[in-house]
Amino acid sequence: PVNGDRLVARLKALGQIGALPEGGVCRLALTPEDGAGRDLVVGWMREQGLDVAIDPIGNIFGTRRGTQDGPSVMMGSHIDTVATGGLYDGNLGVLAGLEVLQALDDAGIATVHPVTVAAFTNEEGARFQPDMLGSLVHVGDLPLQEALDTISIDGTRLGDDLADIGYAGTAALGGIKAAAYLEYHIEQGPVLEAEGIDIGVVEGVQGISWTEITLSGRSSHAGATPMRLRRDAGLAAARIAHGVADIAKSIGGDMVGTVGSLRLRPNLVNVVAEMAQMTVDLRHPQEKVLAEAEARLAALVARVAEEEHVSFTRRQLARFQPVAFDRDLVGRVEHTARSLGLSTRRMFSGAGHDAQMLARTCPAAMVFVPSIAGLSHNTAEYTAPGDIANGLAVLGTLALELAGR
Amino acid sequence: PVNGDRLVARLKALGQIGALPEGGVCRLALTPEDGAGRDLVVGWMREQGLDVAIDPIGNIFGTRRGTQDGPSVMMGSHIDTVATGGLYDGNLGVLAGLEVLQALDDAGIATVHPVTVAAFTNEEGARFQPDMLGSLVHVGDLPLQEALDTISIDGTRLGDDLADIGYAGTAALGGIKAAAYLEYHIEQGPVLEAEGIDIGVVEGVQGISWTEITLSGRSSHAGATPMRLRRDAGLAAARIAHGVADIAKSIGGDMVGTVGSLRLRPNLVNVVAEMAQMTVDLRHPQEKVLAEAEARLAALVARVAEEEHVSFTRRQLARFQPVAFDRDLVGRVEHTARSLGLSTRRMFSGAGHDAQMLARTCPAAMVFVPSIAGLSHNTAEYTAPGDIANGLAVLGTLALELAGR
Ligand SMILES: NC(=O)NCCC(=O)O
Ligand SMILES: NC(=O)NCCC(=O)O
Numbered sequence: 001p002v003n004g005d006r007l008v009a010r011l012k013a014l015g016q017i018g019a020l021p022e023g024g025v026c027r028l029a030l031t032p033e034d035g036a037g038r039d040l041v042v043g044w045m046r047e048q049g050l051d052v053a054i055d056p057i058g059n060i061f062g063t064r065r066g067t068q069d070g071p072s073v074m075m076g077s078h079i080d081t082v083a084t085g086g087l088y089d090g091n092l093g094v095l096a097g098l099e100v101l102q103a104l105d106d107a108g109i110a111t112v113h114p115v116t117v118a119a120f121t122n123e124e125g126a127r128f129q130p131d132m133l134g135s136l137v138h139v140g141d142l143p144l145q146e147a148l149d150t151i152s153i154d155g156t157r158l159g160d161d162l163a164d165i166g167y168a169g170t171a172a173l174g175g176i177k178a179a180a181y182l183e184y185h186i187e188q189g190p191v192l193e194a195e196g197i198d199i200g201v202v203e204g205v206q207g208i209s210w211t212e213i214t215l216s217g218r219s220s221h222a223g224a225t226p227m228r229l230r231r232d233a234g235l236a237a238a239r240i241a242h243g244v245a246d247i248a249k250s251i252g253g254d255m256v257g258t259v260g261s262l263r264l265r266p267n268l269v270n271v272v273a274e275m276a277q278m279t280v281d282l283r284h285p286q287e288k289v290l291a292e293a294e295a296r297l298a299a300l301v302a303r304v305a306e307e308e309h310v311s312f313t314r315r316q317l318a319r320f321q322p323v324a325f326d327r328d329l330v331g332r333v334e335h336t337a338r339s340l341g342l343s344t345r346r347m348f349s350g351a352g353h354d355a356q357m358l359a360r361t362c363p364a365a366m367v368f369v370p371s372i373a374g375l376s377h378n379t380a381e382y383t384a385p386g387d388i389a390n391g392l393a394v395l396g397t398l399a400l401e402l403a404g405r
Numbered sequence: 406p407v408n409g410d411r412l413v414a415r416l417k418a419l420g421q422i423g424a425l426p427e428g429g430v431c432r433l434a435l436t437p438e439d440g441a442g443r444d445l446v447v448g449w450m451r452e453q454g455l456d457v458a459i460d461p462i463g464n465i466f467g468t469r470r471g472t473q474d475g476p477s478v479m480m481g482s483h484i485d486t487v488a489t490g491g492l493y494d495g496n497l498g499v500l501a502g503l504e505v506l507q508a509l510d511d512a513g514i515a516t517v518h519p520v521t522v523a524a525f526t527n528e529e530g531a532r533f534q535p536d537m538l539g540s541l542v543h544v545g546d547l548p549l550q551e552a553l554d555t556i557s558i559d560g561t562r563l564g565d566d567l568a569d570i571g572y573a574g575t576a577a578l579g580g581i582k583a584a585a586y587l588e589y590h591i592e593q594g595p596v597l598e599a600e601g602i603d604i605g606v607v608e609g610v611q612g613i614s615w616t617e618i619t620l621s622g623r624s625s626h627a628g629a630t631p632m633r634l635r636r637d638a639g640l641a642a643a644r645i646a647h648g649v650a651d652i653a654k655s656i657g658g659d660m661v662g663t664v665g666s667l668r669l670r671p672n673l674v675n676v677v678a679e680m681a682q683m684t685v686d687l688r689h690p691q692e693k694v695l696a697e698a699e700a701r702l703a704a705l706v707a708r709v710a711e712e713e714h715v716s717f718t719r720r721q722l723a724r725f726q727p728v729a730f731d732r733d734l735v736g737r738v739e740h741t742a743r744s745l746g747l748s749t750r751r752m753f754s755g756a757g758h759d760a761q762m763l764a765r766t767c768p769a770a771m772v773f774v775p776s777i778a779g780l781s782h783n784t785a786e787y788t789a790p791g792d793i794a795n796g797l798a799v800l801g802t803l804a805l806e807l808a809g810r
Contacts (some may be wrong), residue, residue: 224755350629
């Protein structure tokens with residue numbers, strides 16, 4: 001009895017907050033826009049009569065009681081976005097969870113176990129690193145104080161921003177236990193659409209390695225400094241960025257490498273840069289291959305720094321090994337989809353997800369639906385209403401089965 | 406009778422305005438700091454009894470009358486700096502001119518021709534392009550309105566910033582004619598110090614080509630987008646920056662190429678960049694070689710853009726052919742230095758200078774003194790007091806000779 005149209009309407013309403021002129025949305029974690037988005041979602045939770053709990057890292061939990069107490073069947077994701085985000089990434093998993101609970105209410109169904117919808121803080125990792133920060137704190141693998149002391153790309157402290165938007169909650173960390181965790185998400189890659197498949201059955205998430213590299217050279221005059229006397233931090237950064245793509249292409253297969261952020265100082269036309277700061281994002285489904293890419297990156301940075309006469313420091317922003325989801329729960333996702341007449345394909349996730357953190361403490365699995373042109377972290381991100389309804393049906397059916405009538 | 410100590414004291418006083426914690430100075434053109442620096446210099450001009458004229462582009466002229474009217478012997482340079490600037494670049498030429506006039510006063514010497522000290526607007530070209538903008542307007546080769554409408558790297562309009570700091574003057578543009586122009590400047594390169602030479606006799610300025618390149622790709626997810634499906638504007642920019650250095654090195658000799666400014670959008674760790682904007686600074690003493698470098702850059706940009714599936718636009722920010730200074734006046738600089746017992750070396754300037762614009766309308770020449778370690782556009786920029794006094798003596802002696810007692 002789930003209603004896809006109602007879900008799409010809510011996705012659009014939430015997408016109004018932080019809406020960009022060209023379409024899409026910018027609702028970076030713990031900005032005022034994120035605060036307004038949270039207010040809307042928490043308002044819907046309260047309208048639906050859920051018990052709302054907010055923990056000290058700002059994770060939001062809305063729980064519908066079961067006929068028995070005990071661990072919840074948890075559905076969730078996140079509502080923060082990147083700066084060039086779409087309406088679906090993260091938001092879909094949270095709002096679909098609320099739609100499932102609404103449908104249970106509409107049908108007058110009581111479940112045995114409680115069902116909780118979670119929205120985790122700073123999943124994107126765009127404004128604060130690491131990504132999946134809220135769920136990592138939730139499962140107890142990142143100390144709260146360390147998380148609160150994280151500094152954003154804007155130079156602000158996470159704990160301060162959280163207090164500013166009113167989401168430094170008081171519910172016990174990890175207080176809401178999950179018996180199982182289901183995350184419904186758009187694929188964010190091109191496979192399902194290309195192969196005409198309805199549902200991606202996610203077996204796991206590839207490994208993620210984020211490094212910040214800061215190169216220190218010497219500023220000098222762009223006209224008067226011979227090439228051989230330069231210590232050009234900008235050139236060193238450009239060579240490393242070029243080399244990261246070469247590493248990914250030469251390893252081949254599923255290997256990806258990205259320099260998404262790069263800043264020069266003083267960043268002026270006629271001044272050889274004295275400083276460059278860049279991020280490197282490396283990912284692969286196999287730990288061994290990811291580690292090899294990291295080793296190649298380290299060698300590249302050392303070689304380029306020596307050749308360009310610059311010094312460097314490295315800072316690990318995130319490092320997560322590949323994660324395999326619970327085999328039984330993954331099998332149930334597949335079975336549920338097929339029983340609804342949907343085509344399925346097993347796949348690994350290219351993006352990181354809160355499910356990979358929840359998987360450390362309970363069986364977790366994910367449901368993917370197609371992303372048009374494989375686009376995500378792009379304002380044109382889109383998933384068709386029919387596909388949204390398909391995934392919603394899988395999520396609702398399996399959640400109810402797990403929660404028991 | 407010129408006093409090097411008095412000149413050094415004024416350089417230090419002016420260097421207080423916009424002083425950086427680590428030393429050096431940031432007094433970018435038409436910022437409040439530039440305004441305060443101008444106030445100090447204009448104050449000194451008035452104390453010295455000079456006739457002060459400020460033209461509509463903010464060029465400042467302080468004139469000491471001669472016994473005859475007519476064109477001036479003009480000394481000058483600029484007082485704006487880059488963001489990582491030193492105390493000497495530009496400031497030396499302006500304050501040395503004032504010291505020469507002070508010495509004439511002290512000695513009670515009247516000159517036949519008027520002598521003018523000029524401080525030209527936005528010579529650096531760091532905040533507004535092109536460089537040498539004020540002197541280019543002064544000689545009539547850049548229309549005033551076009552110059553006033555120039556947009557800074559901060560997004561402000563030049564004419565508005567000029568009015569804000571109170572330097573939108575009313576003196577007639579080009580109203581003060583120069584019979585000759587002498588610019589005293591630090592070398593900003595390593596040659597004089599390396600060869601132990603006192604005075605650089607500048608025969609000309611190398612050609613300058615500044616291009617802004619904007620690359621448009623497609624933002625997408627750094628984890629979920631296969632390498633072959635990317636349209637990564639950041640990778641394209643990095644490849645071009647790398648290629649610019651390769652072009653300069655493969656042409657060799659005096660060729661230099663620099664990417665000093667590079668910005669990505671959205672500039673986030675896990676988003677393939679949708680946009681990159683970069684500057685390319687190419688320079689060579691010969692027009693033919695500079696044009697060849699430009700052609701290679703154009704081919705590089707086109708090739709990389711095609712390979713990375715990004716589109717691009719180009720905007721010329723500055724383009725000046727190599728300039729040869731007046732042979733006679735250059736010879737007189739050399740002769741004056743030698744007659745003072747100083748060692749000399751003829752050389753080309755690596756940096757652009759207001760003298761290259763003044764050379765379009767009158768005989769112009771330059772006097773260089775050594776830069777320690779060849780450093781400029783660096784907060785550690787330094788020239789020893791003895792060297793400063795040497796150049797000052799050459800400037801003062803020749804200016805007096807040209808102005809006539
Ligand atoms: N799902 C998603 O976009 N997560 C953001 C973290 C990452 O994978 O970069
Ligand atoms: N002298 C000097 O640094 N001029 C700035 C313009 C340039 O050459 O880049």
